Amino acid sequence: MSATVRATVRGAAAVVGVAESRLGVVPDTGPLALQAEAAHAALAEAGLTIRDVDGLFTAFHLGAAHMPTVVLGEYLGIRPRYSDSTIIGGASFEAHVAHAAAAIRAGLCTTALITYGSTQRSDRSRDLFGIWGSKDPAREFDAPHGLPLQIGAYALAAARHMAEFGTTREDLARVAVAARVWAMRNPRAYRREPLTMEEALAAPLVCDPFSKHDCCLVTDGGGAVVVTSVERARDLAKPPVVLLGAAEHHTHFSIAQMDDLTRTGASVTGPAALAMAGLGIGDVDVVQVYDSFTLTVLLALEDLGFCAKGEGGAFFAANGSGPEARLPINTSGGGLAYCHPGMFGLFLIVEAVRQLRGEAEGRQVADPEVALVHGIGGSLSSHATLVLGTELA
Amino acid sequence: MRWSEAIVPTTANAGFWEGLAAHELRAAWCPACARWSFYPRAACPHCGALGPELRAVRGTGRVYAVTTVRRSPFEDLGEAPYDVALVDLDEGLRVMGRLLEATAGSVPIGSSVEVAFVEAAPGKPWYGFVPRRGEGAR
Secondary structure (H helix, E strand, O other): OOOOOOOOOOOOOOOOOOOOOOOOOOOOOOOOHHHHHHHHHHHHHOOOOHHOEEEEEOOOOOOOOOOOHHHHHHHOOOOEEEEOOOOOOOHHHHHHHHHHHHHHHHHOOOOOEEEEEOOOOOOOOOOOOOOOOOOHHHHHHHHHHHOOOOOHHHHHHHHHHHHHHOOHHHHHHHHHHHHHHHOOOOOOOOOOOOOOOEEEEEEEEEEEEEEEHHHHOOOOOOOOOOOOEEEEHHHOOOOOOEEEEEEEOOOOHHHOOOOOOOOHHHHHHHHHHHHHHHHOOHHEEEEEEEEOEEEHHHHHHHHOOOOOOOOHHHHHHHHHHHHOOOOOOOOOOOOHHOOOOOOOHHHHHHHHHHHHHOOOOOOOOOOEEEEEEEEEOOOOOOOEEEEEOOOOO | OOOHHOOOOOOHHHHHHHHOOOOOOOOEEOOOOEEEEEOOOEEEOOOEOOOOOOEEEEEEEEEEEEEOOOOOOOOOOOOOOEEEEEEOOOOOEEEEEEEEOOOOOOOOOEEEEEEEEEEEEOEEEEEEEOOOOOOOOO
16 A cells, blocks of 8 residues: 555545425425525525535536536526536535535635535426426526527627727627638638628628627537646656646626626636736736637636726737737637537637647747636636646746 | 427416516515515525515616527517617616517617516416606606
């Protein structure tokens, strides 16, 4: 038996509250309500409230809600800085305790709430997915208004940004044009022909103020990332790309539940990740930010701290595009021009790593040491920032 | 999918759906912290207290954000473009709503609106907003 003592999660955390909701046959309610009941009681037992919770863990099925902690967080009014929707069936919650302990030991959260709920009996189904969509708040309260998702949600945000800050369709189109400039240099990009401002502005609107050029691609595709310790990485084939900083946060699920459509959770995660890395925004050599829509890039640049709130359009215009740009942004061509198989976030990491290793064929930025990667999910709902660096950073 | 098929009342929210049928838009009011929230939940999302009360709102407010939908997810709303807005109600909460009886693009951000009730199909009450006329209108 090895004599090596390693810091595991032994002693890293303690359980301070436990509760159930009503059990048995509980008609006229739903999984979220039962989780709210149980959460309230477990927190009360510990002398805590939802205001104390900064880590949220759950595994449940609810219609089309494929982001359990984001939907649960919206329902409970919890906006965590650590979020874990690991679903591995009935073992999920034991895994959540271990994950929570690791997060607490690492200082990534202080107070973790782990929940579960189901009304499978009253819903008359052994299928854990229940009746499709019937108890999902977005399905019941949003869907009948006829807003297409996600384009409608981001279009509402764009309308607000234009009204508050004077952002124009040209400001948005510039992001689409720039995506092609990088995509033309990426042998794996899907759309490699240039796009002019005139073409972008002439395209018919789909959901005002967006035309198809404001929207990410719909492609197939997959990706993978392998992570080890830095020590182990040095023994492996490629130069290590080191994790220097990380932060996550979600505030709502539905766009109707977002406090301010022009201010996203990136304003929390960007500064937090950079602070963890001990770096400033000026230390960032290359940026990969989720470009689900053109607006998303401008919002992220503002909230991450590259420019002031409302200045995203002016910043992007002054920055230039392609290899001439002051700050290289979305060097793969992004979701707008490279690929977008549904959730693009993993590909942001792949591109950042290739840039830091000097492997970005045709589009390599000169000697970058620090990359900032920012993923966004839902309707501007969830945000996660990574700061990655070469060993020189 | 047809619009009426998207209207799926649940018994968990029976009070909300009874309200719509009675031409009332009901939201949740928390006696513990005296704040409104929407959609209704088992606990208040502001303070966590159980049992917020379902109460009718006046239904008047202002457009906070609006977009024109030109490709509807519903096959029976696909002909003409329509606007969907986020409306800040006078009570201090925000709800989504389609702008009914209004030409697309004619109800900009800041417009005064009021709730209007419709029936998408028998037993399928729903609501939207119309420009506010008369007293209090912009």
